[in-house]
Amino acid sequence: METLYVELGERSYPIYIGSDLIRADVLAQHIPSSQVMIVTNETVAPLYLDTLLSSLPGFKVDVIRLPDGEAYKTLEHWTLIFDALLSCRHNRTTTLIALGGGVVGDMTGFAAACYQRGVPFIQIPTTLLSQVDSSVGGKTGVNHPMGKNMIGAFHQPVAVIADTQVLNTLPDKELSAGLAEVIKYGLIYDPDFFDWLEHNMEALREKEPTALATAIYKSCRIKADIVAQDERESGVRALLNLGHTFGHAIEAHAGYGAWLHGEAVAAGTMMAVNLSLKEGWLSIADAERIERIFVAAGLPVKPPRDMTESHFRELMAVDKKVVDGSLRLILLEQIGRGVVTGSFSSEHLSATITEMTA
Amino acid sequence: METLYVELGERSYPIYIGSDLIRADVLAQHIPSSQVMIVTNETVAPLYLDTLLSSLPGFKVDVIRLPDGEAYKTLEHWTLIFDALLSCRHNRTTTLIALGGGVVGDMTGFAAACYQRGVPFIQIPTTLLSQVDSSVGGKTGVNHPMGKNMIGAFHQPVAVIADTQVLNTLPDKELSAGLAEVIKYGLIYDPDFFDWLEHNMEALREKEPTALATAIYKSCRIKADIVAQDERESGVRALLNLGHTFGHAIEAHAGYGAWLHGEAVAAGTMMAVNLSLKEGWLSIADAERIERIFVAAGLPVKPPRDMTESHFRELMAVDKKVVDGSLRLILLEQIGRGVVTGSFSSEHLSATITEMTA
Known part of the structure; x- marks a missing residue:
């Protein structure tokens, strides 16, 4: 495992890069309370959600699955994350984990930026594109019918886990992209x-x-x-x-x-x-x-x-x-x-x- | 006119306090481009919108009026601000002006926090409560059916104008509050x-x-x-x-x-x-x-x-x-x-x- 630190003063954070990194010893140090909300999508959940759940022993974990695709990167679907957080009584010490590609990462990061005016989030990008692009920069947000990424925030994750193993299920066309x-x-x-x-x-x-x-x-x-x-x-x-x-x-x-x-x-x-x-x-x-x-x-x-x-x-x-x-x-x-x-x-x-x- | 500076490093800003302050010489210095979007409500607009509009000569000004009241401090009404900004082709140099009480201020500030990941906003609070409360602190946001102010951001205004004259139309009961x-x-x-x-x-x-x-x-x-x-x-x-x-x-x-x-x-x-x-x-x-x-x-x-x-x-x-x-x-x-x-x-x-x- 290699660790790259993104230096941004008090908002600095590590990117862990390597194989087989969805593990308790990597994750737990970045979760300050017992509450965790995983945000994922219908394509990624069947592949990696069990691995992630078994890496969070002792935490109270809830999950929300969004539909897969850029078409769902909307304010309407973003609000579903808040509905889930409030229904499951997550307080302002909760941690969000994004398990998915760029869309899941952007929406989860933006929800973390705004839930009770800001909670921590961890990114587990599951495409090569999101590992090399949205892991760094803190851009989060959703699309508006009149423009892409028009509504969002700068919000840095507390950690990013770029696991090369999850790329094994990535279609070749997406790897090329x-x-x-x-x-x-x-x-x-x-x-x-x-x-x-x-x-x-x-x-x-x-x-x-x-x-x-x-x-x-x-x-x-x-x-x-x-x-x-x-x-x-x-x-x-x-x-x-x-x-x-x-x-x-x-x-x-x-x-x-x-x-x-x-x-x-x-x-x-x-x-x-x-x-x-x-x-x-x-x-x-x-x-x-x-x-x-x-x-x-x-x-x-x-x-x-x-x-x-x-x-x-x-x-x-x-x-x-x-x-x-x-x-x-x-x-x-x-x-x-x-x-x-x-x-x-x-x-x-x-x-x-x-x-x-x- | 008295000026109070809220010291927050690079996010510091002035609060102007006095009578008859909705004026071009107070406002213009805080607006970096030609675009301005005024967010107000149906109660305040008939009273003070004309004064504000006449204080913005030379700017391209659009207006959105929200319904008045805490019941409308929702994500659904908040998104109307983005619809207006995009329909009127406001870019990331636009400035939002909140003309109203706490609800208008909170919603406008939160929209400014998120439009294209952050644009400046000016607050013109029109109730005593919002002048002494939401003028300072940078809390912005909306309610969720399951909790007040559950969704929001910390976003500081570039200036606040607390005009005592607008309190003349404030009901006594609200002054007391x-x-x-x-x-x-x-x-x-x-x-x-x-x-x-x-x-x-x-x-x-x-x-x-x-x-x-x-x-x-x-x-x-x-x-x-x-x-x-x-x-x-x-x-x-x-x-x-x-x-x-x-x-x-x-x-x-x-x-x-x-x-x-x-x-x-x-x-x-x-x-x-x-x-x-x-x-x-x-x-x-x-x-x-x-x-x-x-x-x-x-x-x-x-x-x-x-x-x-x-x-x-x-x-x-x-x-x-x-x-x-x-x-x-x-x-x-x-x-x-x-x-x-x-x-x-x-x-x-x-x-x-x-x-x-x-």
């Missing part, structure tokens, strides 16, 4: 990690535990470094959005869920790579390395075939934003160095969209 | 302020602006002192609950809203006074002074006539709590010095309940 974010960390911040990923992609796709633990550790460390510089997202933290502006357009076009977030980010990153190339930053050789690693990770490197130039222009509000100067993108100066910038040629951007949708 | 909390501050913390209140109660009930401004200033200063010592309510802040344990039982018995909160607190405080007397702390003369000031403020000094000893025992869970030692009350060592204590004779408590319900 998580790898998109892992690759992103190398691209924006750490060329050595990118090299390492090139050499270990096969082991990662085969779910080799040591390789997974290394990838998770390095990803979380990079994210923690960036978040520590910018907890409230006013500057450098935007780097984490590499590929996301193009990616969100892809998700919106395909319909959320039709393309996994990580898949859209991979294709979106290739668009950022294409533009970075035109700006004279990346070499062709580096652009090809990036394309190869996404392919090796089982990820798309182009937007959906039916997406046209005008789809992108409209979904990204390109014309309006270019006029008012508000379009900022994350581009790559080189592998391992991302930049947040509004300084790129709008002709280059147009050419990128044209080429990538050809 | 606010005075109950004002008297409480003297009782728990400041004997000189208590003396001052004894001499100025008539002016306060006549809504004399200078007297009101002094009472608000001193009340907020005392609460700010206490909150600065204990922002998250782990110790001394409990003093603010003088009379509240008995008072909540009264409110629950009468049905919330049948007795105003301040009325229940006044009668509850007299029960705490009775018990403090039995414990040998307060003198009979001081107990009589306290009773006289509540009467002078137009407040009840006994629980509702139909409330029996067994109502109190049940609603306060006295027997269970005495057995497990968890019943802690706020008592008075003398006028101006409150204590949070579990060390009182349970016979004395029984005798107090018996006497006060006789």
